[in-house]
Amino acid sequence: MTESNIPLEGEGIPFKAETQQLLNILVHSLYTEREIFLRELISNASDALARLDFVMLTDRDVHDPDIPPEIRIRADQDAGLLVIEDTGIGMTREELVDNLGTIAHSGAKAFVEAASESEQNLAEIIGQFGVGFYSAFMVADSIRVVSRSYRPDAESAAWMATGEDTYTLEAGGREKRGTEVRIHIKEDAREFLDESRLRQVVKRHSDFIQYPIYIGDSEEPANRQTALWRQSPREVEAEAYQEFYKQLTLDFSDPLLHTHMVVDAPAQMYALIFLAQDPQNLVFSPRKEPGLKLYARKVLIQEFCTELLPQYLNFFDGVVDSEDLPLNVSRESVQSNRVMALLKRLVTNKAIDTLRELGQTDPEKYTNFWETYGQRLKEGVAIEQDQPEKLFPLLRFHTDQELDGWTSLDEYLERADPDQESIYYFLGEDPGAVRYNPHMDAFRQAEIEVLVLTDPVDPFMLMQLREYEGKSLTNVAEADLPESEAAPEEAQDETPSLEPEQTADLIVRFKNLLGDRVEDVRTTDRLRRSPARLVNPEGAPDQTVQRVYRMMDKEFEMPKKVLELNPKHRILRALGNLPPNDPKFDLVAEQLYANTLLVEGLHPDPASMVERIQDLITGLLDSDAE
Ligand code: ADP
Numbered sequence: 001m002t003e004s005n006i007p008l009e010g011e012g013i014p015f016k017a018e019t020q021q022l023l024n025i026l027v028h029s030l031y032t033e034r035e036i037f038l039r040e041l042i043s044n045a046s047d048a049l050a051r052l053d054f055v056m057l058t059d060r061d062v063h064d065p066d067i068p069p070e071i072r073i074r075a076d077q078d079a080g081l082l083v084i085e086d087t088g089i090g091m092t093r094e095e096l097v098d099n100l101g102t103i104a105h106s107g108a109k110a111f112v113e114a115a116s117e118s119e120q121n122l123a124e125i126i127g128q129f130g131v132g133f134y135s136a137f138m139v140a141d142s143i144r145v146v147s148r149s150y151r152p153d154a155e156s157a158a159w160m161a162t163g164e165d166t167y168t169l170e171a172g173g174r175e176k177r178g179t180e181v182r183i184h185i186k187e188d189a190r191e192f193l194d195e196s197r198l199r200q201v202v203k204r205h206s207d208f209i210q211y212p213i214y215i216g217d218s219e220e221p222a223n224r225q226t227a228l229w230r231q232s233p234r235e236v237e238a239e240a241y242q243e244f245y246k247q248l249t250l251d252f253s254d255p256l257l258h259t260h261m262v263v264d265a266p267a268q269m270y271a272l273i274f275l276a277q278d279p280q281n282l283v284f285s286p287r288k289e290p291g292l293k294l295y296a297r298k299v300l301i302q303e304f305c306t307e308l309l310p311q312y313l314n315f316f317d318g319v320v321d322s323e324d325l326p327l328n329v330s331r332e333s334v335q336s337n338r339v340m341a342l343l344k345r346l347v348t349n350k351a352i353d354t355l356r357e358l359g360q361t362d363p364e365k366y367t368n369f370w371e372t373y374g375q376r377l378k379e380g381v382a383i384e385q386d387q388p389e390k391l392f393p394l395l396r397f398h399t400d401q402e403l404d405g406w407t408s409l410d411e412y413l414e415r416a417d418p419d420q421e422s423i424y425y426f427l428g429e430d431p432g433a434v435r436y437n438p439h440m441d442a443f444r445q446a447e448i449e450v451l452v453l454t455d456p457v458d459p460f461m462l463m464q465l466r467e468y469e470g471k472s473l474t475n476v477a478e479a480d481l482p483e484s485e486a487a488p489e490e491a492q493d494e495t496p497s498l499e500p501e502q503t504a505d506l507i508v509r510f511k512n513l514l515g516d517r518v519e520d521v522r523t524t525d526r527l528r529r530s531p532a533r534l535v536n537p538e539g540a541p542d543q544t545v546q547r548v549y550r551m552m553d554k555e556f557e558m559p560k561k562v563l564e565l566n567p568k569h570r571i572l573r574a575l576g577n578l579p580p581n582d583p584k585f586d587l588v589a590e591q592l593y594a595n596t597l598l599v600e601g602l603h604p605d606p607a608s609m610v611e612r613i614q615d616l617i618t619g620l621l622d623s624d625a626e
């Protein structure tokens with residue numbers, strides 16, 4: 001904002017429309033947990049102190065360089081006044097206008113957007129949004145903010161509002177660096193002038209703020225102030241982690257998991273990371289961006305640092321603090337810093353280990369995790385260049401034997417015959433299709449369990465997931481079951497088959513009918529229940545690769561397939577016995593081919609089958625009537 005459009009002294013300046021809307025909701029809110037306004041003001045004070053620390057890493061030329069960082073809360077019962085004061089970065093007159101005249105920040109904007117849809121409900125859950133500075137209007141008749149910026153040549157300025165539609169600006173008169181928020185407390189909110197009540201609220205919502213919060217004249221901070229992550233994990237109780245998480249994210253549920261690291265080599269690091277039970281809980285959290293809070297020697301360097309975990313794991317939240325990061329590290333140079341790469345490796349490996357442990361110790365919780373975040377891990381396998389195999393134990397799959405359940409690769413192998421050479425998977429578009437898919441015939445008969453992969457990301461994952469515990473992953477569509485795993489010979493022998501000449505004749509008729517729609521037609525002994533199937537010709541890219549191509553390039557044409565016929569199947573035997581030129585042949589053979597396309601998810605136009613199916617039905621009914 002330039003000097004010329006800064007509003008004149010004393011004049012009422014209108015708030016932006018959305019700010020008015022928010023004020024209106026807050027002023028008239030019947031929300032009972034009004035105490036959260038204090039959490040918001042303390043959080044602003046703490047942010048202001050953290051920002052000053054950051055500035056002072058490189059710039060000692062600030063106003064009042066030697067006053068200690070602190071937050072002080074004073075109540076004056078007689079005057080009905082509550083003052084929250086900090087020695088942070090402060091605001092110039094322009095900054096007061098920019099920061100307090102609009103709601104560009106915080107969950108407030110999201111809140112207002114959501115409120116326009118369902119005002120009633122939202123007024124009840126204000127506390128779960130980071131509504132920010134304006135929440136003070138729940139308890140205020142009027143608010144006066146007096147501030148002195150850290151910039152040496154700045155002048156103190158004051159901002160005042162009553163919850164009506166305008167605010168005013170004045171000269172400030174504060175000498176000391178920092179900000180005072182002076183709240184004239186409403187008649188029905190006088191509880192917040194009581195020091196023991198204030199102490200209770202600070203303890204409840206702001207215990208982990210890292211700067212001391214003093215109440216009244218006390219020289220004892222009211223908050224524990226410890227950087228929890230800098231404590232020894234042995235000394236921290238589980239409840240403290242949960243409290244810390246809730247104060248950090250405003251999630252009202254406990255985290256799904258937490259993990260605390262204190263590491264000395266190859267880099268010194270403290271880290272405390274969490275996973276939400278349900279990311280929905282965080283939609284309006286002040287932690288609205290992905291990333292971890294990064295501290296260098298207790299100074300907040302970055303509020304949302306995304307350089308500490310690979311992107312596919314950025315659903316973790318928490319804090320990382322290192323003594324080894326140079327203090328002059330800037331937000332920009334963080335990315336190229338050598339220590340950062342070490343920290344990232346440490347945090348990433350720990351996050352993965354913690355997830356693996358959860359999978360072993362609490363499968364139910366892990367399922368909950370997998371159903372929420374599993375997709376991301378599959379993407380991770382697909383894109384991770386640095387040892388993607390570290391992610392394999394985290395994967396879960398449906399199988400043909402348990403279409404609704406989840407199994408890990410380890411569990412699959414435990415159930416499988418130790419001699420089984422591969423981990424078999426079915427790749428398709430619809431899990432139900434596994435039941436009809438001809439490639440599954442032999443596996444069903446041999447009772448070999450098959451993983452069912454139907455996510456669009458699965459073929460990409462498979463490009464890197466080629467082997468696990470020495471067993472290769474093999475597509476049932478391309479598997480050649482070794483003799484030991486194939487169905488017993490006797491079972492097949494009982495089934496009558498077509499005579500060799502009939503079979504040869506049948507193949508010719510199929511070839512004539514399908515022409516260049518197929519690469520070739522031949523028989524197979526791999527099928528049981530199914531009459532026919534499509535397979536890739538020798539040397540063609542396998543199905544996984546084809547799918548990847550198709551998803552990356554819409555123009556990509558799937559290579560032509562080979563049609564394989566099961567000469568022992570009733571339908572094929574009947575076809576083989578039809579007299580030459582019987583019109584039923586074309587009808588049945590066309591539909592048979594269409595069926596093989598359908599189960600592969602390759603039929604270009606399924607509706608086109610309707611007419612043919614009607615002809616088949618008519619034929620059936622006619623023959624019954626005879
Ligand atoms: P948020 O904290 O999410 O940005 P708020 O509504 O709480 O949103 O605060 C709006 C802005 O006002 C802050 O981003 C900050 O720039 C400024 N601000 C509020 N309180 C202070 C303070 N005590 N010291 C310095 N700046 C402050």
Ligand code: MG
Pocket residue numbers: 040043044106132133
């Ligand atoms: Mg805030």
